[in-house]
Amino acid sequence: MLPDSDELAEILVDLGVPHQDIEEPVRLSRRVVGDPETLRFVEQAVEHLVEGMGQIRGTTALPELAGAPEALTRFLPLYVYVAALPHVRAHHRERGVPEEVSRRTLADLGRCVAWYRRWHGTGGVLSPRWLSLHFHGELYQLGRLQFQRDRAGRWTSDSAAAAGLTLGPDDPVLALHVPDFMGPLSSEACDRSLARAREFFARHYPEEPYAVASCGSWLLDPQLRRYLPEDSNIVRFQKRFRAVRVPDEPEDMAPVRFVFGTADVPLDRLPRRTVLERAVVDHLRDGGHWYVPSGWFAL
Numbered sequence: 438m439l440p441d442s443d444e445l446a447e448i449l450v451d452l453g454v455p456h457q458d459i460e461e462p463v464r465l466s467r468r469v470v471g472d473p474e475t476l477r478f479v480e481q482a483v484e485h486l487v488e489g490m491g492q493i494r495g496t497t498a499l500p501e502l503a504g505a506p507e508a509l510t511r512f513l514p515l516y517v518y519v520a521a522l523p524h525v526r527a528h529h530r531e532r533g534v535p536e537e538v539s540r541r542t543l544a545d546l547g548r549c550v551a552w553y554r555r556w557h558g559t560g561g562v563l564s565p566r567w568l569s570l571h572f573h574g575e576l577y578q579l580g581r582l583q584f585q586r587d588r589a590g591r592w593t594s595d596s597a598a599a600a601g602l603t604l605g606p607d608d609p610v611l612a613l614h615v616p617d618f619m620g621p622l623s624s625e626a627c628d629r630s631l632a633r634a635r636e637f638f639a640r641h642y643p644e645e646p647y648a649v650a651s652c653g654s655w656l657l658d659p660q661l662r663r664y665l666p667e668d669s670n671i672v673r674f675q676k677r678f679r680a681v682r683v684p685d686e687p688e689d690m691a692p693v694r695f696v697f698g699t700a701d702v703p704l705d706r707l708p709r710r711t712v713l714e715r716a717v718v719d720h721l722r723d724g725g726h727w728y729v730p731s732g733w734f735a736l
Contacts, residue, residue: 438480438520439470448519451540453547458560462512469509469516478502482517487524491532491574493586493609496566511553511561514568518546521572528574532641542578545571548618555698579637580630581619585612586638586645592681593651593733600679602648602735609645611638611736613652615674617695622656622670627677635736652678653731655691659683660725664716671713678732687726692717 440448442463449459469475482499499514522543529539546568553561562568570576576585589597589610597604604610611634615622631650638647657675665672690700696717697707704722709715720727 438476438483439466439516440519442466445519448522449515449547451544452519453544454515454550455547455554458550458554461508461560462515465509465512466516475502475505475509479513479516479520482513483520483524486517486521486569486572489573490524490528493575493588494573495570495575495587497569497573498566499569511559514562514565515546515550518565518568518572525572525574532574534577534641538577538579538637542571542576542583545578545583545616548616551618552698556694576614577637578616579633581615581622581626582630582634583614583616584630584634584638584650585614586642587612587651589649589651592731593649596679596681597649597733597735604649609647610733611647611650613650615654615656622674624670624673627674631736648736649733650736651681651731651733653729655688655695655727655729657730657732658692658728659730660720660727661716664720665712669712675732677734679734681731681733683728683730688729689721689727691729692727693721 439445445466446459446463449462450456454462469479478500486497486499499517502510502513505513525543526539546562549563549565549568550560552563553559556563570585575587576583587610589604589606589608591606593610594604594606594608620626634650635647638645656671657678657680659675659680662672662675693707694700696714704718707714707718709718717727
């Protein structure tokens with residue numbers, strides 16, 4: 438179910454886990470393997486995770502192990518995803534997914550470990566539910582962007598219909614995600630990712646015709662254009678999309694978490710080094726709110 442210590446360390450390197458966060462889960466893995474209850478928990482979590490491998494179902498939560506020590510709780514999702522590797526890799530091979538795409542996609546596990554340390558100062562896996570997409574054959578990293586096999590939903594399908602496209606709420610769309618720690622969100626990098634996505638999904642999921650890309654993100658909040666120059670990467674990214682809606686409820690901490698890596702520091706203690714940092718902080722300090730709008734564009 439789980440590899441031995443030496444092999445686990447090598448697997449974690451391949452999954453992009455930062456070197457400083459490899460020793461602790463390798464050491465704790467002996468406790469997992471040596472405890473039948475914990476091992477059975479991992480087995481059941483894997484069974485749930487890989488059920489219907491490759492089907493579009495969206496994110497799914499991993500169960501929690503009651504009474505587990507704090508350190509083990511932080512790394513339990515890591516053991517589940519490592520144990521699920523043979524299943525998702527088999528799906529990738531079945532679909533003809535190139536090994537480099539598979540490797541870079543699954544290395545998002547390492548990104549979530551880096552996020553955890555950035556936010557909490559210790560090892561662990563942040564947002565383990567998010568990784569259920571990667572390890573279920575629903576999301577792929579293709580260059581600068583990530584693309585999730587998804588369904589349109591009512592808001593996007595109605596907006597597309599108003600623009601003259603035939604798109605039902607259950608029709609496939611590519612949900613676009615912008616991963617952290619990947620450098621600038623330049624238009625050139627986005628263009629390359631989109632070109633790869635068009636070719637990739639037509640080749641490896643030909644039964645799912647993707648005519649539309651969608652996105653829901655704080656990056657699409659039109660208020661950012663008050664603060665950022667028109668030629669900034671974020672504004673140029675926004676211009677790709679037709680707006681679907683801006684939700685009624687704000688999510689003020691969404692840009693704070695992604696820009697600063699924490700939501701626990703008072704606004705007056707956050708750095709203001711860049712135009713974006715100043716925009717995020719000053720807008721909130723002046724009584725404004727940030728939102729997570731949705732948008733789409735034709736592929």
